[in-house]
Amino acid sequence: MRMTITGAYWRHFDTRRTKDLRGDANILVQNHVSLTATAGSTHWDHVYAIASSAPRPFPVKSVSERLKEPIFARGCVYFGHAGDQIHKIMMNYPTLRWWMDADGLVIAEPAAELGPLDPFDRFAGELVALKWKRNRLSADDLVDIAKQVDGKGFKLNQCLQPAQWSPIADHNQKFARNPIQTFEAAASNAKFTRNIRRRLYVARNRYEKAKQPVTPTEFEY
Numbered sequence: 465m466r467m468t469i470t471g472a473y474w475r476h477f478d479t480r481r482t483k484d485l486r487g488d489a490n491i492l493v494q495n496h497v498s499l500t501a502t503a504g505s506t507h508w509d510h511v512y513a514i515a516s517s518a519p520r521p522f523p524v525k526s527v528s529e530r531l532k533e534p535i536f537a538r539g540c541v542y543f544g545h546a547g548d549q550i551h552k553i554m555m556n557y558p559t560l561r562w563w564m565d566a567d568g569l570v571i572a573e574p575a576a577e578l579g580p581l582d583p584f585d586r587f588a589g590e591l592v593a594l595k596w597k598r599n600r601l602s603a604d605d606l607v608d609i610a611k612q613v614d615g616k617g618f619k620l621n622q623c624l625q626p627a628q629w630s631p632i633a634d635h636n637q638k639f640a641r642n643p644i645q646t647f648e649a650a651a652s653n654a655k656f657t658r659n660i661r662r663r664l665y666v667a668r669n670r671y672e673k674a675k676q677p678v679t680p681t682e683f684e685y
Contacts, residue, residue, distance in 0.1 A: 474547060474548075474550075474551040474554075474562075475551070475554075475555070476551075476554045476555070476557075476558070476560065476561050476562060477489075477547075477551065477554075477561075477562055477563065478561045478562065478563040479563075481561075481563040481565070482563040482564045482565070485563070485564075485565035485566055486565070486566045487563060487564025487565045487566060488522075488564055489547075489564050491518075491520055491522040491546070491564070492522075492545065492546050492547030492550070492564070493545050493546075493547050494545065495518045495519060495520045495522075495545060495546045495547075496518075496519065496544065496545060496546075497514050497517055497518045497519075497542055497543070497544070497545075497546050497549055498542070498543050499513055499514070499517045499541075499542050500539050500540070500541050500542075501513055501536070501539055501540040501541075501542065502539055503536065503537060503538050503539050504535060504536070504537075505535070505536060505539075505540070506531060506532045506533065506534070506535050506536065507531040507532075507553045507556065507557075508527050508529075508531035508532045510540060510542065510553060511524060511527050511531065511550060511553060511569070511571065512524055512527070513542075514542055514546055514549050514550060515546070515568075515569060518546045522546070522564075522568060522569065523567060523568030523569070524568050524569045525565060525567045525568040525569060525570050526570050526571070526572065527569075527570075527571045528557070528560055528571050528572050528573065530557060530560065531553070531557065531571065550562065550569075554571070557571075558674075559573055559581060559586070559671075559674050560572065560573050561573065581670065581671070581674045582670070583618075584613075584618050584623045584667060585666075585667040585670040585671055585674075586671060586674075587612075587613065587616055587618070588609065588613050588618075588663075588664055588667040588668075588671075589664075589667035589668045589669075589670055589671025589672070590671055591609045591612060591613075592609060592664050592665070592667060592668035592671075593668050593671055593672060595608075595609065596668065601661065601664065601665075603657075606651050606657070606660065606661060606664070607648060607651050607652055609651075609664065610646075610647035610648040610650070610651035610652075610660060611647075611648050613647045614646045614647050614648050618647070620632070620644070620645060620646055620647055620650060621633070621645075623647075623663065624659065624660075624663050625662075625663060625666070628659040628660075628662060628663050629659075631655070631656065631659065632644050632650060632656055632659070635655070635656075644656065647660060
C-alpha cells in the first residue's frame with residue numbers, strides 16, 4: 465500500500481532523512497500498539513517497548529540519552545499506531561528529531577540542521593519558557609531559575625554577554641571583598657536584575673527558535 469507521510473503530521477519526524485537513508489516509515493503506521501509502561505521507567509524505555517511490542521516489531525538503532533529523564537513514578541499507557549505514540553513522546557523534546565534509516569529508528573539531535581544550541585541557552589531557555597507568563601518572568605521565578613543555573617555549574621562571567629557582564633565586573637572591582645559571582649546573587653541585586661533578565665530572555669528566544677519544527681516535507685512510499 466502506498467502511503468503519504470508528512471512532517472506536518474508528526475512534527476519532528478524527518479521524512480527527508482528517512483527517504484535518503486532508505487528507512488521504512490510504513491512500519492510506523494497501521495501498526496497498532498497497546499501497552500502499559502511500568503512505574504520507574506523513562507521515555508527511553510517506552511520507545512524500545514513500543515518498537516518491540518508492536519504486531520510488526522521494528523528495530524531501534526539509537527535513542528538520545530536525553531530520553532532517560534525524567535523517570536516516571538507512575539505507569540504510562542500507549543494505545544494507537546506506533547508512529548503516533550512515538551510522536552507523543554517526541555513532543556516533549558522539541559530540539560530532537562526522529563527518523564527511520566535502513567537499520568531502524570533513530571532519535572537524535574542533527575546538529576547540521578538545527579545548529580548547535582549553546583548549553584546555557586538550552587538549559588536556561590527551557591526553564592524560562594516553562595515559567596513564561598504574560599510575556600514576562602516573575603521575580604520569584606527569576607531567582608529560582610538563577611539558582612538552578614548556578615546548580616548546573618554555569619559561570620556568570622562566561623554566560624553573560626559583554627554589555628551585561630561589564631557593570632557587574634566594575635562592581636566587583638570596587639567591592640573586591642564581596643564580589644557578585646553567581647546568577648542568584650546578581651538576580652537578587654536590584655542593580656543587576658535587568659541584566660540577568662535580558663540574558664535569560666535571550667536564552668529563551670534562542671531555545672524557542674531552535675525547537676521550531678523543521679520545514680515539513682512530504683514523500684510517498
